[in-house]
Amino acid sequence: MPRIAELPPQLINQIAAGEVVERPASVVKELIENALDAGATRIEVEVEEGGVRLVRVRDDGGGMSPADLPLAVGRHATSKIASLEDLERVGTLGFRGEALPSIGSVAQLSITTRTTDDSAGVRLTGDGHGRFAPITPAAHPRGTTVEVRELFFNVPARRKFLRTPRTEYEHVLDVVQRQALARPQVAFRLVHDGKAAFDVPAAATPQAEAARVATLLGTEFADHAMAIEREAGGLRLTGFLARPTFSRSQPDLQYWFVNGRAVRDRTLGHAARQAFNDVLFHGRHPAYALHLELDPAAVDVNAHPQKHEVRFRESRGVHDFVRRTLEHALAETRPGAEKGSNSFSDATSIQPGGHPAGKSSSTPFPPPEQQVAELLDAYAALHGADPRRSVDASSKFSSTPFPDGQPASGAMGHAVAQLHGIFIVAAVPDGVILVDQHAAHERVTYEAFKRQLDQGEVAVQALLVPIELSVSAREAEAAESAAARFHEAGFELERRGPEQLVLRAVPAALADTDLVALTRDFLADLVLHGGGAGGSERLATAVERLFADRACRASVRANRVLTLREMDALLRAMERTPRADQCNHGRPTWVKLSLPELDRLFLRGR
Secondary structure (H helix, E strand, O other): OOOOOOOOHHHHHHHHHHHOOOHHHHHHHHHHHHHHOOOOOOEEEEEEHOOOOEEEEEOOOOOOOOOOHHHHOOOOOOOOOOOOHHHHHHOOOOOOOOOOHHOOOOOEEOOOOEEOOOOOOEEEEOOOOOOEEEOOOEEOOOEEEEEEEEEOOHHHHHHHOOHHHHHHHHHHHHHHHHHHHHHOOOEEEEOOEEEEEEOOOOOOOOOHHHHHHHHHHHHHHHHHHHEEEEEEOOOEEEEEOOOOOOOOOOOEEHHHHHHHEEEEHHHHHHHHHHHOOOOOOOOOEEOOOEEEEOHHHHHHHOOOOOOOOOOOHHHHHHHHHHHHHHHHHOOOOOOOOOOOOOOOOOOOEEOOOOOOOOOOOOOOOOOHHHHHHHHHHHHHHHHHHOOOOOOOOOOOOOOOOOOOOOOOOEOOOEEEEEEOOEEEEEEOOOOOOEEEEEHHHHHHHHHHEEEEEEEOHHHOOEEEEEEEEEOHHHHHHHHHHHHHHHHOOOOEEEEEEEOEEEEEEEEHHHHHOOOHHHHHHHHHHHHHHHHHHHHHHHHHHHHHHHHHOOOOOOOOOOOOOOOOOHHHHHHHHHHHHHOOHHHHHHOEHHHHHHHHHHHHHOOOOO
């Protein structure tokens, strides 16, 4: 083996570049972050051949003095931290002082800058081999322009791994979009091969920010987006959340920002997935652009060389806050809820099943006929009347009017017909609404059970003969540690010995399932994921999924002819049910055709 020797500075910088500079998009990210830290209000990014030939970033920030400029290309030189205390509560995007020297070791680098106090600008250029020419005067407005040419020209092994210019440009576009979403108060412009990709002005109002999001993420996303804003316990979550009906086959429209930093964080991503757990099809992904703000001391941003990831000091608290906030917002995806609202009515109302909110029924999921009858009772209680009409059960189209005129109605209007035993047709002042009766009733039924589960009032059925289970010691310990959560979910499961459990009661709606297999599945999941908060959460999610399946089976089926009062009762229940805009599987429960849309269909006014 050769003797130990110090590495030459150029090689040290190139090794560092391997961590910081992966491709042209990495260069763009580092330079934009420097511009933002310098207080820029407008940033212009220009690239050629996907950024391989040229990356130019121009900003109107504070600039650098002639004395500071040479230090900016030195390793471990920074104006952003001076002590360990500074590092523990970093508020800037960049702080290591590695980006510029690393870039300058694998590309030809030029920096032109001027501060407000200087009468003229200065320029520093490097040859890509760690050598920089003397500083020269240069005309330049307040701010900084950085040019990076011929990336990896002196590292052929790295350059050959770059993709096509189009692919590299797509990565650059993603980076600039993320930074533009992260800082709505800063104007951004992106130019590729001489053509402007986008130019978004700074947003000073919520309306301007929404328009900016539409430009960056598309009008379809903006049309389906809800504005989010909630603050609690030192945490603040804002941004835009797309409704479940706008889902993606890939997680390509998911943007997280922590204290203005674009990140990809597992804790935040998992919290969002859990919030969307029962409103999306399996395999579909939600879309959002969300900002989390918290004390810089509560998050470690020094967890990844490229600062893509962060580490929360209280990750469980952050996870719960984000999940609950998004769940609350999604609960308002129901008829009559204002777009973007995240407030909730705490008024006691008649719920599906005929019971006031907070009261559990003796049977969580009665037969469809009983549920319809109870919906009729709810209608009578709401309207003070019990209108009657006859219906031909063999008819596919029923539309007998109410004898005493139209009933009072809410956001879903009043029922006028049923089509093919599947769809409810409702009239509203500005158009017509179509409702999938099975999907709508499925959501109403499922939310009624979830409310019981949350309040610990699940209907329980004691087993005539308790079931004894032989399990492993780890499973027995997991069951014992999660006994309270099992009880809340309606299971009476107790430990009899080191490897022995006994099941005495189960949720009434699950009494006819394979209870042994069901319990063993729960135990295996608890052992795999731990019996703490995470394991208990998974238990609750699994129970909810089982009841979602039961809700589907118990809901009004297709080809079941409903009377107008039955249909109206279901419409009223939808207006009071969280997440009623979609069923448990993510399908929409209703659609609306406005009068202008109907006019266009029939070419009226032409």
